[in-house]
Every structure is written in C-alpha cells, then in structure tokens.
Amino acid sequence: MDEKFSILRKKIKNSQSLVMNAIIKDHQSTICILCGTNEDITKEHVLPQWSFDGNPEKFLVNTLNNQPASYIKTTVLACKTCNSDLLGAFEDYLKRLFLEKDGDQFNTKDVDCVIWWLQYIAFKLQLKDLRSNFLRYKGKDFIPYLSTIPIAMFWGDIDTTPFKVFNIIRRSRRSLFTKKKQQKFNSLLVFSTKNESFYFFHKVDEFIFIELPQVKKAFFLFLTKEFSEHKMAHAECMEIIKKVYED
Numbered sequence: 251m252d253e254k255f256s257i258l259r260k261k262i263k264n265s266q267s268l269v270m271n272a273i274i275k276d277h278q279s280t281i282c283i284l285c286g287t288n289e290d291i292t293k294e295h296v297l298p299q300w301s302f303d304g305n306p307e308k309f310l311v312n313t314l315n316n317q318p319a320s321y322i323k324t325t326v327l328a329c330k331t332c333n334s335d336l337l338g339a340f341e342d343y344l345k346r347l348f349l350e351k352d353g354d355q356f357n358t359k360d361v362d363c364v365i366w367w368l369q370y371i372a373f374k375l376q377l378k379d380l381r382s383n384f385l386r387y388k389g390k391d392f393i394p395y396l397s398t399i400p401i402a403m404f405w406g407d408i409d410t411t412p413f414k415v416f417n418i419i420r421r422s423r424r425s426l427f428t429k430k431k432q433q434k435f436n437s438l439l440v441f442s443t444k445n446e447s448f449y450f451f452h453k454v455d456e457f458i459f460i461e462l463p464q465v466k467k468a469f470f471l472f473l474t475k476e477f478s479e480h481k482m483a484h485a486e487c488m489e490i491i492k493k494v495y496e497d
C-alpha cells in the first residue's frame with residue numbers, strides 16, 4: 251500500500267497545474283482529477299460505496315440550494331489506474347485499519363492516511379459543487395439568472411468570487427500531496443460509535459464528518475483550522491456536532 255500511496259500522491263503533485271487549469275477553463279472537462287489524463291476515464295464515487303453500503307436511498311443534500319443527490323450517483327472522474335489500482339489499494343488498507351484498530355491505537359501513518367482520505371472526499375465535494383448548477387435557492391422559486399451558475403460560487407456569504415473559489419479548490423488539492431505538519435494531526439477526531447446508520451455532513455473548507463456503523467467509528471476533521479492541542483479541537487468539534495444533531 252505504501253508504495254501505491256506515494257505513487258498516487260506524486261501523480262497528484264505532478265499534475266497540479268494541468269488539472270487545475272483544465273478544471274478552471276472547463277468545469278465539465280473529462281480528465282482524471284488525480285493525474286490529469288483523459289484516457290480510460292471512469293466514475294469515482296465521492297463517498298466510497300462501502301462507506302454507505304451501496305444504499306441507493308442514502309442522499310446527500312446540498313444545504314446551499316437544498317438539492318438532493320444520492321451518494322450512489324455522486325461521482326467525479328478518475329482514470330482506471332488511479333481509481334481501481336491506486337485508490338483501490340488505499341481504500342482496502344483503510345477498511346482493514348478501521349476494522350482492526352481502535353482510534354487510540356492509530357499510529358502516525360494511520361492518522362496521516364485517514365486525514366488524507368477525508369481531505370480527498372472534501373476535494374471531490376468541491377469539484378462536485380463546481381460542476382453542478384445552482385438551480386434554485388433553498389427550495390424557493392426558480393431564479394433563471396442564478397440557475398446556471400455553479401453551486402461553488404455560493405460558498406461564501408456575498409463576496410465569493412470565482413478567484414476565491416478556485417483558490418479554495420487549488421489549496422484543497424494541494425493538501426493531497428504536501429507533507430502535513432505535526433500540528434495538523436490535532437485536527438482529526440476519531441470516535442467510537444454504536445449508532446446503526448451511516449451519517450455524513452460537511453462544510454466547505456471548514457470540516458467534514460463521517461460515521462461508519464460497519465466499523466463502529468466516526469471521524470471528524472477540521473479541514474483548514476489547526477490546533478496547538480488536541481483537546482481544543484475536541485471541544486470545538488463537540489459544539490459543531492451538537493448543533494448539527496439539534497437542527
């Protein structure tokens with residue numbers, strides 16, 4: 251796994267400007283988001299099917315425009331090599347890790363991999379928002395002049411410019427090949443869970459949460475914020491989770 255994982259990271263690094271330029275020029279461009287090739291393009295699930303048990307009734311609702319999409323249909327593009335060979339090996343490793351170890355037994359490499367996985371999901375969600383049209387605002391009336399604008403342009407409050415959006419995506423993709431500082435490890439929280447159903451929520455550029463009942467674990471990651479101590483991240487994370495469950 252180690253070798254394939256480093257090949258994957260290298261591919262992402264070497265194609266950073268190629269992929270970013272292509273996506274900015276044409277949001278629908280049919281290239282591999284990991285290595286930039288346009289050959290053997292396949293669909294890569296934003297959330298791996300094993301995480302939500304391939305259940306077609308599990309939906310992701312985009313809170314910016316309230317448009318639902320089933321996870322099974324929520325995909326991005328990746329070439330066959332990156333998708334089946336490299337990512338496949340990486341996810342097999344993760345699945346084994348989740349089954350075999352408790353969160354407090356994770357070593358540095360394990361934590362590094364889990365953070366990478368969550369960052370990658372966050373990046374794919376950003377691309378999804380760039381490729382999908384806004385359509386309508388929170389279930390209200392259809393607004394023709396807004397309808398064809400990518401959802402990503404609504405990430406911020408009122409001042410989201412395309413420049414800002416592309417910078418967020420660029421930074422997010424860069425996080426997939428840069429070496430993490432030790433402090434970043436404080437941004438990941440691993441919980442044991444007895445909940446029986448899959449659960450997922452995220453906020454662009456801020457945090458991501460995924461609960462996997464089949465391995466009795468849940469993960470929360472602060473995507474950009476860093477903490478000098480783990481317990482500070484934990485306290486802030488609990489506040490966010492509490493708020494989400496209350497709504």
Ligand SMILES: [Zn+2]
Nearest residue numbers: 282285329332
């Ligand atoms: Zn590829």
